[in-house]
Amino acid sequence: MKNKFENNIELLAPAGDFSRLKTAFYFGADAVYLGGKEFSLRAKSSNFSDDEIIEAVKYTHALGKKLYVTVNIFAGNADISEIEKYAVFLENAGVDAVIISDIGVLKIFKAMTQLEIHISTQANVCNSYAAMQYVELGANRIILARELSIDDIGVICDVLSGKADIEVFVHGAMCISYSGRCLMSKYMTGRDANRGDCAHPCRYKYALQEEKRPGEYFSVEEDDNGTYIMNSCDLCLINNLNELADAGVASFKIEGRMKNEYYVGGVVSAYRRAMSGENFDYMAELEKLPHRPFTTGFTFNDKNKEFEKSAASISNHLIVAVVTENNQETDVQIRIKNKITEGDEIEILSPSGSNGKTFIYSGDTLNVPEQIVSINCPYKLEPCDILSKKVR
Numbered sequence: 068m069k070n071k072f073e074n075n076i077e078l079l080a081p082a083g084d085f086s087r088l089k090t091a092f093y094f095g096a097d098a099v100y101l102g103g104k105e106f107s108l109r110a111k112s113s114n115f116s117d118d119e120i121i122e123a124v125k126y127t128h129a130l131g132k133k134l135y136v137t138v139n140i141f142a143g144n145a146d147i148s149e150i151e152k153y154a155v156f157l158e159n160a161g162v163d164a165v166i167i168s169d170i171g172v173l174k175i176f177k178a179m180t181q182l183e184i185h186i187s188t189q190a191n192v193c194n195s196y197a198a199m200q201y202v203e204l205g206a207n208r209i210i211l212a213r214e215l216s217i218d219d220i221g222v223i224c225d226v227l228s229g230k231a232d233i234e235v236f237v238h239g240a241m242c243i244s245y246s247g248r249c250l251m252s253k254y255m256t257g258r259d260a261n262r263g264d265c266a267h268p269c270r271y272k273y274a275l276q277e278e279k280r281p282g283e284y285f286s287v288e289e290d291d292n293g294t295y296i297m298n299s300c301d302l303c304l305i306n307n308l309n310e311l312a313d314a315g316v317a318s319f320k321i322e323g324r325m326k327n328e329y330y331v332g333g334v335v336s337a338y339r340r341a342m343s344g345e346n347f348d349y350m351a352e353l354e355k356l357p358h359r360p361f362t363t364g365f366t367f368n369d370k371n372k373e374f375e376k377s378a379a380s381i382s383n384h385l386i387v388a389v390v391t392e393n394n395q396e397t398d399v400q401i402r403i404k405n406k407i408t409e410g411d412e413i414e415i416l417s418p419s420g421s422n423g424k425t426f427i428y429s430g431d432t433l434n435v436p437e438q439i440v441s442i443n444c445p446y447k448l449e450p451c452d453i454l455s456k457k458v459r
Contacts, residue, residue: 077318078342079135079234080335083325084113086389088123090328093451094418095339098133100166102324106150107137117156124161133163138176139187142169154179164207177205188212188236193219195226198233208232210320213241213302214365217310224315232317237304238334238353239322241364303361305341305349310367327404329386330356332416332453339418355384355455383458387413390452391439398441399448407433407442407456416453421446 080091082099091099101123102114115123120136127134136157142150154176157165164183167173168190176182185208186192186201198209209227211220213236224233256266276284304311308319319342321334333356337349353361357380387407392400407413411428415421426445433440 076312076316076342077133077234078335078338079318079320080331081321081324081326082123082331083323084115085119085123087326087328087331088126090332090389090451090453091335092127092130092132093449094332094335096132096335098135098163098318099127100135100137100320100324102137103153106140106142106146106153106172117160120157120162121160128161135164135166135185136162137166137187138172139166139168139189140172141189142172147171147175150175151179154182158182166210170204173201173204173206183207185210185234192223195223198223198227198231202227202231206231208234208318210234210236217307217314217366220311220316220366221314228315233315234318234320235311235316236302236322237308237311237319238338239302240359241299241302241322241362243299298359300362300364301359302364303350303353303358304363304366305338305353307363307367308338308341326357327386328389328451329384329404329416329453329455332451336416336418336422355382357382384414384455385458386453386455387411388433388454390448390450390454393449394444394447395441397443397445399444400439400441401454403433403436403438403440405436411456413454413456415446415448416455417449419447419449419452421448421452 077097078095079098079100080096082088082091082101088099088101101120103120104114104116107114124134138150138153138157140146150172154165158180162182164185165176166185166187167176168187173184173186176184184206186206188210190201190210191212192198192201192209193212193215198211201209208231209223211223211233215223220233220235227233255268258266276282302322304319311319319338321331321338323330323334333352337352340347341349350361359380386404388401388403388405390399391402407428409429409432412425413428414425415423424446428442430442433442
């Protein structure tokens with residue numbers, strides 16, 4: 068791919084906690100987005116306390132990069148006073164922008180801060196008139212709905228050129244509801260997806276029941292993993308970045324604030340290398356990570372046959388550890404994530420020359436999550452390098 072992406076289009080990564088924030092930057096993200104403990108649409112993610120946001124801003128700015136905070140719930144009257152306090156806090160903390168869905172929350176931030184405003188995909192911006200209206204209300208960036216074609220994206224980019232940036236999702240899980248405005252979770256479990264507490268009922272297994280045969284269930288469609296009639300495939304536009312760049316997109320966004328370091332590091336690494344013009348098999352790298360079958364979604368598939376295909380999550384590699392300290396001679400310090408046993412072939416994920424190299428683990432079984440240990444490794448590794456193994 069062309070180097071036109073370098074220093075031109077932002078690669079924006081998710082950060083569910085501080086470890087994943089460091090991972091995202093280490094593997095090449097230009098900016099991260101994260102949520103605080105409230106007002107974010109990923110309530111089940113670890114998220115950041117106020118003190119952690121302050122620390123994260125300092126860490127990010129020391130790297131010369133950017134940090135955006137999600138304040139993208141659909142707020143109720145009871146939320147307003149706390150959101151006003153939060154707005155002042157975020158400005159004082161020095162965050163680079165806030166991501167907002169609710170027009171009332173937008174008004175609060177414009178009235179009380181000088182922060183840059185990014186309009187969330189939850190706002191469902193699908194046309195240039197809606198996009199321009201948000202710009203007139205003070206938005207600096209529009210994160211477009213995922214239901215748009217490449218032609219629609221281009222039109223909106225043209226209309227907003229010089230007035231506001233356009234951001235699009237290029238990778239990650241997609242919601243079966245229109246740009247994430249789902250009622251199922253609240254109806255079925257009492258957990259409101261529009262306030263960050265989605266129970267993901269679209270990922271449940273479902274079956275048909277005939278009214279005269281209570282207790283008898285009939286599968287709708289089934290593979291080896293079960294029936295998933297409302298699961299969407301995962302978005303992957305790594306082979307279409309040139310078209311998005313030509314359309315005028317300013318930021319490529321990766322979904323995944325609830326994903327682990329391996330997912331964040333692997334996806335960011337693949338997209339950064341693709342944007343840098345490196346010649347390698349991007350899809351082979353992405354296939355290693357947990358995902359559903361990939362699709363270009365609405366962007367390039369007019370009939371969306373791939374989008375409608377039901378499927379369970381798959382992967383052929385599993386994270387086993389994250390490096391915490393550089394090698395001391397031949398030993399490296401790691402934080403355990405999953406079981407490592409004698410004879411396991413360990414693969415290295417790294418921005419350095421060690422990427423893709425493997426070694427055979429020799430030692431006692433390691434199976435205590437988050438335990439810090441030292442193991443023998445023949446390669447020079449750096450903090451935030453990730454170790455994985457094939458799923459057997």
